[in-house]
Amino acid sequence: MNRAEFMRRLTELLSDVPPAERDEAIQYYNDYFDDAGAENESGVIASLGTPEELAGAIKAGLNDGGAGGEFTETGFNGYAQTHKDEIMKTGADSRQNNDPYSQRAAGAGGSYGGNAQAAQGGDARPQKKGMSGGTIALIVIVAILTFPIWVGIAGALFGVAVAILVTVFSLFLAFLAVGLVFIAVSVALFVTGCILFVHAPLAGMSTVGVALVLFGLGLLAVWLMAWGIVKAVPALFRGCAALIRKIFHRGGAMA
Amino acid sequence: MVFNTGAALLDAIVLAVVSGETEGTYGYKITQEVRQVIEISESTLYPVLRRLQKDGCLEVYDMECAGRNRRYYKVTEKGRAQLNLYISEWYRYSAKLNSIFEGGLRHE
Numbered sequence: 001m002n003r004a005e006f007m008r009r010l011t012e013l014l015s016d017v018p019p020a021e022r023d024e025a026i027q028y029y030n031d032y033f034d035d036a037g038a039e040n041e042s043g044v045i046a047s048l049g050t051p052e053e054l055a056g057a058i059k060a061g062l063n064d065g066g067a068g069g070e071f072t073e074t075g076f077n078g079y080a081q082t083h084k085d086e087i088m089k090t091g092a093d094s095r096q097n098n099d100p101y102s103q104r105a106a107g108a109g110g111s112y113g114g115n116a117q118a119a120q121g122g123d124a125r126p127q128k129k130g131m132s133g134g135t136i137a138l139i140v141i142v143a144i145l146t147f148p149i150w151v152g153i154a155g156a157l158f159g160v161a162v163a164i165l166v167t168v169f170s171l172f173l174a175f176l177a178v179g180l181v182f183i184a185v186s187v188a189l190f191v192t193g194c195i196l197f198v199h200a201p202l203a204g205m206s207t208v209g210v211a212l213v214l215f216g217l218g219l220l221a222v223w224l225m226a227w228g229i230v231k232a233v234p235a236l237f238r239g240c241a242a243l244i245r246k247i248f249h250r251g252g253a254m255a
Numbered sequence: 256m257v258f259n260t261g262a263a264l265l266d267a268i269v270l271a272v273v274s275g276e277t278e279g280t281y282g283y284k285i286t287q288e289v290r291q292v293i294e295i296s297e298s299t300l301y302p303v304l305r306r307l308q309k310d311g312c313l314e315v316y317d318m319e320c321a322g323r324n325r326r327y328y329k330v331t332e333k334g335r336a337q338l339n340l341y342i343s344e345w346y347r348y349s350a351k352l353n354s355i356f357e358g359g360l361r362h363e
Contacts, residue, residue, distance in 0.1 A: 028282050028301050031326055035283030047297040054298045061302025 003033050003041050006051055013055035017062060025058045162241070168236070172225055179221025186215035260293050267341035268292065269303055270312060270334055279316065279329035304328060312337050 001009075007030065014022040029048075036044045048054050143150075189211035197204030260268070263271065272288045273280055286300050307313040312334030317324040 024305065025301065027326060028304075031281060032283050032286075032297075034323060035281060035325070044297065049296070049298055057298045057302060061305055 001045060003045065006045055007033075009051035010055055013051055014058065017059060018062075021058075021062055029054075044088050165236075172228060176225040179218045179225065182214045182218030182221065184218075185215075186211040186218060187216065258297075263341065264297075264345075265293075265295075265303055266307060266312075267338065267345065269300070269307065270330060270338040270341065273313060273328050274330040274335060274338055276329075279326050279327035281327050285328065307334065 007026065009027055010029065011022070014025060017025075033041065033044060189207055193204045193207030193209075195204070195213055196207055268289055269285065272285055282300065283299075283341070284305065286295075286297055289295055289300060290297075304313065308315060310333075311331060312329050314331050316327050316329065318327055319325075338349070
Protein backbone atom coordinates (compact mmCIF):
# COMPACT_ATOMS: atom_id res chain seq x y z
CA MET A 1 0.00 0.00 0.00
CA ASN A 2 1.45 3.37 -0.97
CA ARG A 3 0.66 6.82 0.37
CA ALA A 4 -2.09 7.59 -2.16
CA GLU A 5 -3.86 4.29 -1.45
CA PHE A 6 -3.47 4.78 2.28
CA MET A 7 -4.96 8.29 2.19
CA ARG A 8 -7.80 7.24 -0.13
CA ARG A 9 -8.75 4.40 2.21
CA LEU A 10 -8.50 6.71 5.24
CA THR A 11 -10.79 9.26 3.55
CA GLU A 12 -13.32 6.51 2.82
CA LEU A 13 -13.21 5.28 6.41
CA LEU A 14 -13.76 8.81 7.73
CA SER A 15 -16.83 9.37 5.54
CA ASP A 16 -19.11 9.23 8.58
CA VAL A 17 -17.36 11.92 10.64
CA PRO A 18 -18.25 15.63 10.30
CA PRO A 19 -16.63 17.09 7.13
CA ALA A 20 -14.65 19.66 9.12
CA GLU A 21 -13.09 16.95 11.28
CA ARG A 22 -12.40 14.76 8.26
CA ASP A 23 -10.68 17.58 6.35
CA GLU A 24 -8.65 18.44 9.44
CA ALA A 25 -7.41 14.87 9.87
CA ILE A 26 -6.72 14.37 6.15
CA GLN A 27 -4.75 17.60 6.03
CA TYR A 28 -2.77 16.59 9.09
CA TYR A 29 -1.73 13.24 7.62
CA ASN A 30 -1.04 14.72 4.19
CA ASP A 31 1.24 17.23 5.92
CA TYR A 32 2.75 14.35 7.86
CA PHE A 33 3.65 12.42 4.72
CA ASP A 34 4.99 15.58 3.07
CA ASP A 35 7.16 16.42 6.07
CA ALA A 36 8.43 12.87 6.46
CA GLY A 37 9.59 12.97 2.86
CA ALA A 38 9.04 10.51 0.04
CA GLU A 39 11.98 8.40 1.19
CA ASN A 40 10.27 7.67 4.54
CA GLU A 41 6.86 6.96 3.01
CA SER A 42 6.84 3.23 3.65
CA GLY A 43 8.23 3.73 7.17
CA VAL A 44 5.47 6.19 8.03
CA ILE A 45 2.78 3.87 6.66
CA ALA A 46 4.21 1.01 8.70
CA SER A 47 4.24 3.04 11.93
CA LEU A 48 0.79 4.57 11.38
CA GLY A 49 -0.74 1.09 11.28
CA THR A 50 -3.59 0.18 8.96
CA PRO A 51 -5.95 2.91 7.72
CA GLU A 52 -8.66 1.15 9.76
CA GLU A 53 -6.64 1.51 12.97
CA LEU A 54 -5.82 5.12 12.23
CA ALA A 55 -9.44 5.97 11.42
CA GLY A 56 -10.43 4.23 14.67
CA ALA A 57 -7.97 6.39 16.63
CA ILE A 58 -9.26 9.57 14.95
CA LYS A 59 -12.90 8.69 15.63
CA ALA A 60 -12.14 7.71 19.21
CA GLY A 61 -10.44 11.09 19.58
CA LEU A 62 -13.62 12.84 18.42
CA ASN A 63 -15.62 11.13 21.15
CA ASP A 64 -12.92 11.85 23.67
CA GLY A 65 -14.27 13.69 26.68
CA GLY A 66 -17.83 12.66 25.90
CA ALA A 67 -17.41 8.90 26.05
CA GLY A 68 -14.46 8.91 28.42
CA GLY A 69 -11.09 7.51 27.59
CA GLU A 70 -7.64 8.80 26.96
CA PHE A 71 -4.72 8.59 24.63
CA THR A 72 -1.55 7.26 26.02
CA GLU A 73 1.58 5.99 24.41
CA THR A 74 -0.23 2.69 23.81
CA GLY A 75 -3.09 4.41 21.97
CA PHE A 76 -6.64 4.82 23.14
CA ASN A 77 -7.48 3.44 26.57
CA GLY A 78 -10.95 3.11 27.99
CA TYR A 79 -10.20 5.08 31.11
CA ALA A 80 -12.28 7.64 32.96
CA GLN A 81 -11.63 11.02 31.43
CA THR A 82 -12.47 12.81 34.67
CA HIS A 83 -8.91 12.96 35.98
CA LYS A 84 -7.66 15.00 33.10
CA ASP A 85 -10.78 17.15 33.15
CA GLU A 86 -10.14 17.87 36.80
CA ILE A 87 -6.70 19.13 35.99
CA MET A 88 -8.13 21.20 33.16
CA LYS A 89 -10.69 22.68 35.54
CA THR A 90 -8.11 23.31 38.19
CA GLY A 91 -6.15 25.00 35.47
CA ALA A 92 -9.09 27.30 34.86
CA ASP A 93 -9.27 28.01 38.58
CA SER A 94 -5.60 28.76 38.77
CA ARG A 95 -5.98 31.70 36.46
CA GLN A 96 -8.42 33.21 38.93
CA ASN A 97 -6.66 32.27 42.13
CA ASN A 98 -3.18 32.72 40.69
CA ASP A 99 -1.88 29.53 42.22
CA PRO A 100 -4.11 27.09 44.08
CA TYR A 101 -1.26 24.63 44.44
CA SER A 102 0.88 26.93 46.50
CA GLN A 103 -2.13 27.75 48.66
CA ARG A 104 -3.03 24.13 49.04
CA ALA A 105 0.53 23.17 49.73
CA ALA A 106 0.82 25.95 52.31
CA GLY A 107 -2.41 24.87 54.02
CA ALA A 108 -1.60 21.18 54.08
CA GLY A 109 2.13 21.58 54.43
CA GLY A 110 2.47 19.61 51.21
CA SER A 111 1.55 16.53 53.18
CA TYR A 112 -0.22 13.44 51.93
CA GLY A 113 -3.29 14.63 53.81
CA GLY A 114 -3.48 17.63 51.52
CA ASN A 115 -3.15 15.36 48.56
CA ALA A 116 -5.96 13.11 49.76
CA GLN A 117 -8.25 16.13 50.17
CA ALA A 118 -7.48 17.23 46.67
CA ALA A 119 -8.22 13.76 45.38
CA GLN A 120 -11.54 13.66 47.25
CA GLY A 121 -12.51 17.02 45.85
CA GLY A 122 -11.67 15.73 42.43
CA ASP A 123 -13.79 12.60 42.88
CA ALA A 124 -16.77 14.44 44.28
CA ARG A 125 -17.12 16.83 41.38
CA PRO A 126 -18.00 14.49 38.52
CA GLN A 127 -20.81 12.95 40.59
CA LYS A 128 -22.56 16.31 40.71
CA LYS A 129 -22.64 16.46 36.95
CA GLY A 130 -25.71 14.19 36.73
CA MET A 131 -27.37 11.03 37.94
CA SER A 132 -25.56 7.81 37.32
CA GLY A 133 -27.05 5.05 35.21
CA GLY A 134 -27.75 3.09 38.40
CA THR A 135 -29.81 5.89 39.93
CA ILE A 136 -31.87 6.30 36.77
CA ALA A 137 -32.46 2.55 36.58
CA LEU A 138 -33.54 2.56 40.24
CA ILE A 139 -36.03 5.37 39.62
CA VAL A 140 -37.45 3.51 36.61
CA ILE A 141 -37.81 0.30 38.63
CA VAL A 142 -39.49 2.11 41.53
CA ALA A 143 -41.82 3.85 39.07
CA ILE A 144 -42.81 0.49 37.54
CA LEU A 145 -43.26 -1.22 40.90
CA THR A 146 -45.44 1.58 42.26
CA PHE A 147 -47.45 1.73 39.03
CA PRO A 148 -50.76 0.62 40.66
CA ILE A 149 -50.35 3.20 43.43
CA TRP A 150 -49.65 6.25 41.34
CA VAL A 151 -52.20 5.28 38.70
CA GLY A 152 -54.78 5.09 41.52
CA ILE A 153 -53.68 8.44 42.90
CA ALA A 154 -53.72 10.05 39.47
CA GLY A 155 -57.20 8.59 38.80
CA ALA A 156 -58.51 9.87 42.12
CA LEU A 157 -57.07 13.35 41.52
CA PHE A 158 -58.59 13.38 38.04
CA GLY A 159 -61.97 12.35 39.48
CA VAL A 160 -61.85 15.07 42.13
CA ALA A 161 -60.91 17.67 39.52
CA VAL A 162 -63.81 16.64 37.26
CA ALA A 163 -66.22 16.66 40.21
CA ILE A 164 -65.15 20.18 41.18
CA LEU A 165 -65.53 21.39 37.62
CA VAL A 166 -68.99 19.82 37.27
CA THR A 167 -70.10 21.27 40.62
CA VAL A 168 -68.93 24.75 39.72
CA PHE A 169 -70.60 24.48 36.33
CA SER A 170 -73.87 23.30 37.94
CA LEU A 171 -73.78 26.20 40.38
CA PHE A 172 -73.32 28.56 37.49
CA LEU A 173 -76.27 27.06 35.65
CA ALA A 174 -78.44 27.13 38.78
CA PHE A 175 -77.67 30.78 39.45
CA LEU A 176 -78.40 31.60 35.83
CA ALA A 177 -81.72 29.72 35.96
CA VAL A 178 -82.71 31.42 39.22
CA GLY A 179 -81.88 34.79 37.73
CA LEU A 180 -83.94 34.11 34.60
CA VAL A 181 -86.88 32.83 36.70
CA PHE A 182 -86.70 35.94 38.90
CA ILE A 183 -86.89 38.14 35.81
CA ALA A 184 -89.78 36.17 34.35
CA VAL A 185 -91.68 36.21 37.66
CA SER A 186 -90.99 39.92 38.11
CA VAL A 187 -92.43 40.68 34.67
CA ALA A 188 -95.55 38.65 35.52
CA LEU A 189 -95.85 40.38 38.93
CA PHE A 190 -95.40 43.79 37.29
CA VAL A 191 -98.27 43.12 34.92
CA THR A 192 -100.38 41.73 37.76
CA GLY A 193 -99.53 44.78 39.90
CA CYS A 194 -100.57 47.16 37.15
CA ILE A 195 -103.94 45.39 36.79
CA LEU A 196 -104.39 45.30 40.62
CA PHE A 197 -103.60 49.04 40.80
CA VAL A 198 -106.91 49.83 39.14
CA HIS A 199 -108.93 48.08 41.90
CA ALA A 200 -106.64 48.25 44.92
CA PRO A 201 -103.88 50.85 44.47
CA LEU A 202 -101.89 49.88 47.63
CA ALA A 203 -101.76 46.17 46.87
CA GLY A 204 -100.97 46.99 43.23
CA MET A 205 -98.13 49.31 44.18
CA SER A 206 -96.57 46.81 46.60
CA THR A 207 -96.85 44.06 43.97
CA VAL A 208 -95.12 46.31 41.43
CA GLY A 209 -92.44 47.07 44.06
CA VAL A 210 -91.84 43.37 44.71
CA ALA A 211 -91.72 42.84 40.93
CA LEU A 212 -89.04 45.54 40.57
CA VAL A 213 -86.98 44.08 43.45
CA LEU A 214 -87.20 40.60 41.90
CA PHE A 215 -86.29 42.06 38.51
CA GLY A 216 -83.22 43.68 40.04
CA LEU A 217 -82.15 40.47 41.80
CA GLY A 218 -82.67 38.49 38.59
CA LEU A 219 -80.61 40.97 36.58
CA LEU A 220 -77.90 40.84 39.22
CA ALA A 221 -77.77 37.03 39.15
CA VAL A 222 -77.71 36.85 35.35
CA TRP A 223 -75.08 39.58 35.16
CA LEU A 224 -72.92 37.85 37.79
CA MET A 225 -73.11 34.56 35.91
CA ALA A 226 -72.40 36.19 32.57
CA TRP A 227 -69.39 37.93 34.11
CA GLY A 228 -68.33 34.66 35.71
CA ILE A 229 -68.52 32.78 32.43
CA VAL A 230 -66.59 35.44 30.58
CA LYS A 231 -63.95 36.05 33.25
CA ALA A 232 -63.82 33.25 35.79
CA VAL A 233 -64.11 30.20 33.53
CA PRO A 234 -61.13 31.07 31.33
CA ALA A 235 -59.16 31.92 34.48
CA LEU A 236 -60.13 28.55 35.95
CA PHE A 237 -58.97 26.76 32.80
CA ARG A 238 -55.73 28.70 32.79
CA GLY A 239 -55.19 27.73 36.41
CA CYS A 240 -55.83 24.06 35.65
CA ALA A 241 -53.51 24.15 32.66
CA ALA A 242 -50.76 25.79 34.72
CA LEU A 243 -51.20 23.18 37.47
CA ILE A 244 -50.99 20.30 35.00
CA ARG A 245 -47.94 21.82 33.33
CA LYS A 246 -46.28 22.19 36.73
CA ILE A 247 -46.94 18.55 37.59
CA PHE A 248 -45.64 17.34 34.24
CA HIS A 249 -42.55 19.51 34.46
CA ARG A 250 -41.71 18.18 37.86
CA GLY A 251 -42.21 14.67 36.51
CA GLY A 252 -39.90 15.46 33.60
CA ALA A 253 -37.23 16.73 35.95
CA MET A 254 -37.45 13.59 38.04
CA ALA A 255 -37.07 11.31 35.02
CA MET B 256 9.03 1.62 28.49
CA VAL B 257 8.28 0.43 32.01
CA PHE B 258 6.00 3.29 33.02
CA ASN B 259 2.77 4.39 31.34
CA THR B 260 2.35 7.91 30.09
CA GLY B 261 -1.14 9.00 31.08
CA ALA B 262 -3.24 11.50 29.20
CA ALA B 263 -2.29 14.42 31.45
CA LEU B 264 1.43 13.69 31.15
CA LEU B 265 1.14 13.27 27.38
CA ASP B 266 -0.69 16.62 27.18
CA ALA B 267 2.07 18.16 29.26
CA ILE B 268 4.83 16.73 27.03
CA VAL B 269 3.09 17.91 23.85
CA LEU B 270 2.49 21.39 25.30
CA ALA B 271 6.11 21.58 26.39
CA VAL B 272 7.36 20.52 22.95
CA VAL B 273 5.11 22.98 21.14
CA SER B 274 5.89 25.84 23.54
CA GLY B 275 9.60 25.32 22.81
CA GLU B 276 9.00 26.89 19.40
CA THR B 277 7.85 30.49 19.71
CA GLU B 278 6.81 30.60 16.04
CA GLY B 279 4.94 27.31 16.35
CA THR B 280 5.74 23.89 15.02
CA TYR B 281 4.10 21.19 12.89
CA GLY B 282 2.74 17.71 13.42
CA TYR B 283 5.62 15.67 12.05
CA LYS B 284 8.22 17.58 14.03
CA ILE B 285 6.16 17.39 17.23
CA THR B 286 5.81 13.63 16.77
CA GLN B 287 9.55 13.14 16.24
CA GLU B 288 10.43 15.21 19.31
CA VAL B 289 7.91 13.46 21.52
CA ARG B 290 9.19 10.12 20.24
CA GLN B 291 12.66 11.03 21.43
CA VAL B 292 11.47 10.91 25.04
CA ILE B 293 8.60 8.43 25.10
CA GLU B 294 7.64 5.50 22.96
CA ILE B 295 4.53 6.58 21.17
CA SER B 296 2.83 5.33 18.05
CA GLU B 297 2.66 7.87 15.25
CA SER B 298 -1.13 7.71 15.16
CA THR B 299 -1.50 8.76 18.80
CA LEU B 300 -0.52 12.38 18.53
CA TYR B 301 -3.13 13.70 16.12
CA PRO B 302 -6.09 13.14 18.50
CA VAL B 303 -4.08 14.73 21.32
CA LEU B 304 -3.23 17.80 19.21
CA ARG B 305 -6.83 18.07 18.05
CA ARG B 306 -8.16 17.89 21.60
CA LEU B 307 -5.67 20.44 22.91
CA GLN B 308 -6.73 22.67 20.03
CA LYS B 309 -10.42 22.26 20.92
CA ASP B 310 -9.65 22.92 24.58
CA GLY B 311 -8.06 26.20 23.54
CA CYS B 312 -4.56 25.21 24.65
CA LEU B 313 -3.23 25.21 21.09
CA GLU B 314 -4.02 27.36 18.08
CA VAL B 315 -3.31 26.44 14.48
CA TYR B 316 -2.33 28.48 11.47
CA ASP B 317 -1.29 27.59 7.95
CA MET B 318 1.98 28.82 6.55
CA GLU B 319 3.41 28.49 3.06
CA CYS B 320 6.39 26.19 3.07
CA ALA B 321 8.15 24.72 0.02
CA GLY B 322 5.23 25.45 -2.27
CA ARG B 323 2.49 24.04 -0.02
CA ASN B 324 0.55 24.96 3.05
CA ARG B 325 1.75 23.45 6.27
CA ARG B 326 -0.32 23.50 9.44
CA TYR B 327 1.47 24.95 12.43
CA TYR B 328 0.60 24.55 16.08
CA LYS B 329 1.24 27.25 18.64
CA VAL B 330 0.63 27.36 22.41
CA THR B 331 -2.04 29.82 23.53
CA GLU B 332 -2.15 31.80 26.75
CA LYS B 333 -4.43 29.13 28.21
CA GLY B 334 -2.08 26.41 27.02
CA ARG B 335 0.85 28.13 28.70
CA ALA B 336 -1.08 28.38 32.00
CA GLN B 337 -2.01 24.72 31.66
CA LEU B 338 1.60 23.74 31.00
CA ASN B 339 2.82 25.71 34.04
CA LEU B 340 0.25 23.88 36.12
CA TYR B 341 1.39 20.51 34.78
CA ILE B 342 5.02 21.37 35.42
CA SER B 343 4.51 22.51 39.02
CA GLU B 344 2.35 19.44 39.63
CA TRP B 345 4.99 17.22 38.09
CA TYR B 346 7.70 18.64 40.36
CA ARG B 347 5.56 18.02 43.41
CA TYR B 348 4.79 14.50 42.29
CA SER B 349 8.33 13.55 41.28
CA ALA B 350 9.79 15.08 44.46
CA LYS B 351 7.51 12.86 46.54
CA LEU B 352 8.43 9.79 44.53
CA ASN B 353 12.10 10.62 44.87
CA SER B 354 11.81 10.97 48.63
CA ILE B 355 10.07 7.60 48.80
CA PHE B 356 12.68 5.94 46.63
CA GLU B 357 15.57 7.47 48.52
CA GLY B 358 13.97 6.67 51.87
CA GLY B 359 13.42 3.12 50.70
CA LEU B 360 17.06 2.82 49.75
CA ARG B 361 18.20 4.08 53.18
CA HIS B 362 16.17 1.39 54.98
CA GLU B 363 17.80 -1.41 53.03
